[in-house]
Amino acid sequence: MNDIDITALELSKKIKNKELTVRQVVESVLERINEIEDQIQSFLFIRDKEELLLEADNIQEKINSGELCGVLAGVPIAIKDNICTKGIKTTCASKILENFIPIYDATVIKKIKEAGMIIIGKTNMDEFAMGTTTKTSAFQVTKNPRNKKYTPGGSSGGSAAAVASKIVPLSIGSDTGGSIRQPAAFCGITGMKPTYGLVSRNGLIAYASSFDQIGPMGNNVSDCAALLEVMSSYDEKDATSRKINDYQFTKGLIENIAGMNIGILQNDFDNTLENTIKKALIHSKEMLEQLGANVSYVSLPFTLEQALSTYYILACAEASSNLERYDGVKYGFRAKDYNNLQQMYQQTRTQGFGIEVKRRIMLGTFTLSSGYYEDYYKKALKVRNKIKNQLAQIFEQYDVLLMPTAPVTGIKLEECNDNNPTKHYFSDGYTVIANLAGLPAISVPYGYDNNGLPIGVQFVGNCCEDKKVIQAAYTYEQKIKGQQLKQNINSKR
């Protein structure tokens, strides 16, 4: 049986129609975990069975009594381990927060609890969301459910793998430079980074504050839109939170893009874009045209290298400051041997952080240091503003842009090592654009390459036009559905 090999919205409908109880749903989630989690390793923490079943019964009662009537009531969900959950360990996949139990719920957690969703557990990730493979996790290696020789991508690799391996129909990730969209693409699922400020960051453990954004990951656009509707809100606890008129993103689930102006990105990154992905874009162009959209190629006035450098300078600078609070004084890991305060700091941070986190802290500390600030940080800030303005101009002509989510379809586990630390930085080239400008972007599956690896493409929209992005992606998804054969993830290859 696999009751949950259906979408979240179908699942909740079945719960409402009494075809399934919430308890049955949770039991099947746990069953699926037993079946597959050993091989995939997407979770860092899975909640106690009894506790989950008790919660399931409570939610069932509330659904029966009509107290809970949201579209996702009773739907199980997995949470990336950098989002604070009260009373549940939240580690950022880092030794330095190994036993950290938050005393408060992130705003998104409050919202999904209010909606009657059931948190199954916390998912693996790159340490402090720094990475593109989930391999920088201090605790375990997550495998791509589509091909276990490959990484699930990152940093929200655990959240992507948990959905792709059909453990949960929905998960929450965070996206600083592509951390939702790239693993979604690698795992063949849908993942969305909303407009910056749409989902409260309160309780999201910061990597790079001006880029970080929480978003939904699921099997299709509809589920993601429904989850975004639940998660998003103006939050007075987040000063960068954005007030918009309408949070009903499911209204964007309209199968129609006739007359929409769509630009297909022409920029390449040192000719690294894989051929299959190029072909996918050409084919996508045809399909979009068939659907009545005005499609044309567009070249960005900046290079992907520029975008990528800007992103890494600014994100690392913010990270170097955001991660200063992990000093061994108040919570988390503290080194054992030290003779004075300075040593305590040094040993704690040397032993507590992994290599990639240390690398980015070092880079960020450097670019903020006196004498370098002007040349690096300040210049990057200027470039970021320029990129923002240039993108705003582009969106005067286009409703959405279509571009690859990643330049490759996957990264092999064995290819990730510390010999060439920045080798995989380039795989963020296409995704960082949306983060630099705070734009909404959604990655949807196109199909598979010859090796059976999923290909993802992303639609990027103008600021606050999340609904339009959802509409484009939804229409595209409906068209794709008829064209591609779904691959059984359990098949050997």
Add this chain to the structure above:
Amino acid sequence: MENKKTQYETVIGLEVHIELCTKTKIFCSCSTAFGSEVNVNTCPVCTGMPGSLPVLNKKVVDYAIAVGLALNCNITKVTTFDRKNYFYPDNPQGYQISQLYHPICTNGYVTIQTDSGERKIGIHELHMEEDAGKLIHDEECNCTYIDFNRSGVPLIEIVTEPHMSSGDEVIKFLEKLRCRIQYLEVSDCKLQEGSMRVDVNVSVRKKGDIKLGTRTEMKNLNSFRAITRAIDHETKRQIELIEKGDQVQQETRRWDDGKGTSYVMRSKEDAKDYRYFPEPDLPPVVISNDWINAIRENQPEFREEKIDRYQKQYNLPEYDSRLLTESKQMAQCFEQTTLLCNRPKEVANWLMVETMGLLKDRGNDSGKIPFSPKQLADLIVMIDKNIINRTVAKEVFERIFYDGVEPVSYVKEHGLAMVQDDDSIRLAVEQVIKENSQSVEDYMAGKTRAMGFLVGQTMKAMKGKADPKKVNQLVEAYLKTLTNI
């Protein structure tokens, strides 16, 4: 040495931290109450918990603008916050949220009166920031605890230009600054309690030199006296160094008031690189003209304006006007009491002599006046109406001051009102004269002083409740009738 000293001049600039008395902290809604149990006024934000975010308390901006206007500053239209990064256990986030690139107020001044006339002391900038927690060292267990109650309490830092040249000028500046801020009621500015902290930058140069000498920064100055002493000491130390052919090192020094000396805390080489950068969690604060005007309209009448007005409107001497306006509470008490009894000079006297005297006895420097304007006004009216005499009034005033009694009912209940009917006074006079024939004889013999004794005895017989003027008249009249016989 002394004559060498006169060849030099001292150049002083200040960095003044002032704790604002908002009800809640600058970036969270925790209370700022002083003296609570440790770590009671804390939350994920002010303890630097992962995932927590700062949200600006608008009241802090209001207060900063008000102080900026009171110091004749320009208000920055788009002001931003920056992170100052450093590791220290009392700093839970690993950075302090402060302002470097676009501070809220710039380019102001304060005028002070010096021996050589009026001087303008420039204000370089004023910025907002958060306070740190407090470390509590426990000798017994050889460990350190942290109290985060103070973490996130709002501060403003005022940075002056190096426009002062002596300890005396510094004190005059600080007194004026403190007075303005107290009038705004945005801080109590207590050096001892740390709600006002002053760091002094001192350098010396040969008179006539244009180039500034190397400066040192002095910390841990907990009283005006300590500030003056530290400046004198540092000036002397620097001159001695230069005279010896040494150089002054740019460094931060800590003043030890007990020993009357200072020592190096940090040399320039140890100076930290704070890696300031714009705080990404807080959007820029846009300050509209309307916002500024609303605050400007609510600015209080400051001391200088009151001193002028008191002389003009109430005909008070300048001395009185100055004294009464030292604290806003005293000035308000004066104005409200005068409004009730319309006797400005009388009110001024009661406040300057009795009230200030008793406040001083009590060692109460908070300036909190323990009675209402109505209580004092009632007392003054009773004197005016001859209901009580001054001796009784002073006793009643003490009861007002210490016990909070209502003067009118107190006088009634204790039968302190003066005896108004002349007959009973006359009876008392007759009795006194009968009993003191010797004094009467002395008076007859030309010793007029004897009359004073008789008046005193009559007052005593009346238990002090007679109008001394009246008693005087009656005694004199009675004695005259005797001489006429």
